[in-house]
Amino acid sequence: MNLNASTNSVEALVAKIQGLSGGTARDLAHLHSLLKESEDLLVSSDSTRPSPASFLSELDPSKHSLGYLYFLEASTSRPISKEGSGEVALSISRFIDACKADQIRLAPDKFISVCRRFKDQVLLAEAPIRGVAPMLIAVRKLQISSEQLTPLHPDFLLLCLLAKCYKTGLSVLEDYIYEVDQPRDFFLYCYYGGMICIGQKQFRKASELLHNVVTAPMSTINAIAVEAYKKYILVSLIYAGQFSTSFPKYTSSVAQRNLKNFSQPYLDLAISYSTGKISELESCVQMHKEKFEADNNLGVVKQVVSSMYKRNIQRLTQTYLTLSLEDIANSVELKSSKEAEMHVLQMIQDGEIYATINQKDGMVRFLEDPEQYKTCQMIEHIDSSIQRIMALSKKLSAMDEHISCDPLYLAKVGRERHRFDFEDFDSVPQKLNM
Numbered sequence: 001m002n003l004n005a006s007t008n009s010v011e012a013l014v015a016k017i018q019g020l021s022g023g024t025a026r027d028l029a030h031l032h033s034l035l036k037e038s039e040d041l042l043v044s045s046d047s048t049r050p051s052p053a054s055f056l057s058e059l060d061p062s063k064h065s066l067g068y069l070y071f072l073e074a075s076t077s078r079p080i081s082k083e084g085s086g087e088v089a090l091s092i093s094r095f096i097d098a099c100k101a102d103q104i105r106l107a108p109d110k111f112i113s114v115c116r117r118f119k120d121q122v123l124l125a126e127a128p129i130r131g132v133a134p135m136l137i138a139v140r141k142l143q144i145s146s147e148q149l150t151p152l153h154p155d156f157l158l159l160c161l162l163a164k165c166y167k168t169g170l171s172v173l174e175d176y177i178y179e180v181d182q183p184r185d186f187f188l189y190c191y192y193g194g195m196i197c198i199g200q201k202q203f204r205k206a207s208e209l210l211h212n213v214v215t216a217p218m219s220t221i222n223a224i225a226v227e228a229y230k231k232y233i234l235v236s237l238i239y240a241g242q243f244s245t246s247f248p249k250y251t252s253s254v255a256q257r258n259l260k261n262f263s264q265p266y267l268d269l270a271i272s273y274s275t276g277k278i279s280e281l282e283s284c285v286q287m288h289k290e291k292f293e294a295d296n297n298l299g300v301v302k303q304v305v306s307s308m309y310k311r312n313i314q315r316l317t318q319t320y321l322t323l324s325l326e327d328i329a330n331s332v333e334l335k336s337s338k339e340a341e342m343h344v345l346q347m348i349q350d351g352e353i354y355a356t357i358n359q360k361d362g363m364v365r366f367l368e369d370p371e372q373y374k375t376c377q378m379i380e381h382i383d384s385s386i387q388r389i390m391a392l393s394k395k396l397s398a399m400d401e402h403i404s405c406d407p408l409y410l411a412k413v414g415r416e417r418h419r420f421d422f423e424d425f426d427s428v429p430q431k432l433n434m
Helices: 009-020 025-037 052-058 065-076 085-098 108-124 129-142 152-163 166-173 183-199 203-215 223-240 253-262 264-274 278-287 289-294 298-317 325-331 337-349 376-404 407-432
Strands: 322-324 355-358 363-366
Touching: 009 025, 009 052, 009 065, 025 065, 052 065, 065 085, 065 108, 085 108, 085 129, 108 129, 108 152, 129 152, 129 166, 152 166, 152 183, 166 183, 183 203, 183 223, 203 223, 203 253, 223 253, 223 264, 223 298, 253 264, 264 278, 264 298, 278 289, 278 298, 289 298, 298 325, 298 337, 322 325, 325 337, 325 363, 337 355, 376 407
Parallel strands: none
Antiparallel strands: 322 363, 355 363
16 A cells, blocks of 8 residues: 555554554564655645644554654654643653664664654753653663664763763763764763763773773864863873873874864873972963863863872872871972871772871871782672673674674785785895895
């Protein structure tokens, strides 16, 4: 039946959705073809036709997910009034919660489009927290495996950032991603993920994610990489206490040539940090304060300054067994022994140093690391790390095998080998005449 030729084609399509949705994979594939053929009908601007939204009540999102998705996408593609945005967001949220993953994966572009409209509506309402839970469900339903990066990952992480739901964002960042379709999704995923980790003070993970952005393949410089490089400098200073201006060999030449040109205030900060002098570091911060504020990085810059106090205190533990709070304050340029005490207590609590404070005489005694690496918890941690490395090794071997069988790769290697074979042939007489 040609649905577009029927006078009641929308009604006929609804009937087809109801009849085929619960069938076999073949039935769903047939339904998908019918829906694609009827797209023009669903988005028609003919005022005499009922809108797709009016038929949604006849469909069950948990049973007719594919058909419901097409009707929902068509109905939300039209302009939405501010008054109706809340209702639209609610209807999409309910659909995301109820829909079947195997059906919406047949039309991933439609599902992504609907989810992004949902994100736009909650941002328009200035209520990003309302979008966090539904978008997490959407990510999980769209994913074929936890190793896949979907186009919805960056949108979800953005909502987590704006809603300050950092822990929820971390739940997705714990996945090991190996499958990436679009470079922009990867850039945004790592950039937003790095910001979430900064918010949770997980600077090691933040450093890894931002490093991925800076060193990822790119043919032209982009704003995401520039902003990631600035934050990468700051995070490196906080986490490692230093920053190297040299790039790894696998970094694109575009990044190596251009990133430093856009980040000079941050490189100046790294140079000041390397002196170990608080006064020089604070002078540099004041000099570039407007730039740091404009980049929304001043809060992280202040954490860089705070980390230098900690780094200088840690250096003292390598030289002294005991030291007074007053001496610590003088050595690391703190204003008072009370301020030194607060820093030392916080570092003890965070496990950054091992020490005890004698409140009576104001003396600090530095201790050795008490970890003996033989507790059940530590053994389990080491074992899980070994298992993870073994799994990664298998994954790399499989990827290497897959690439070695890729026709495009083999063709390129063949051309290069052919060229080298001729070069070697030409050099044979020279070698024989030596």
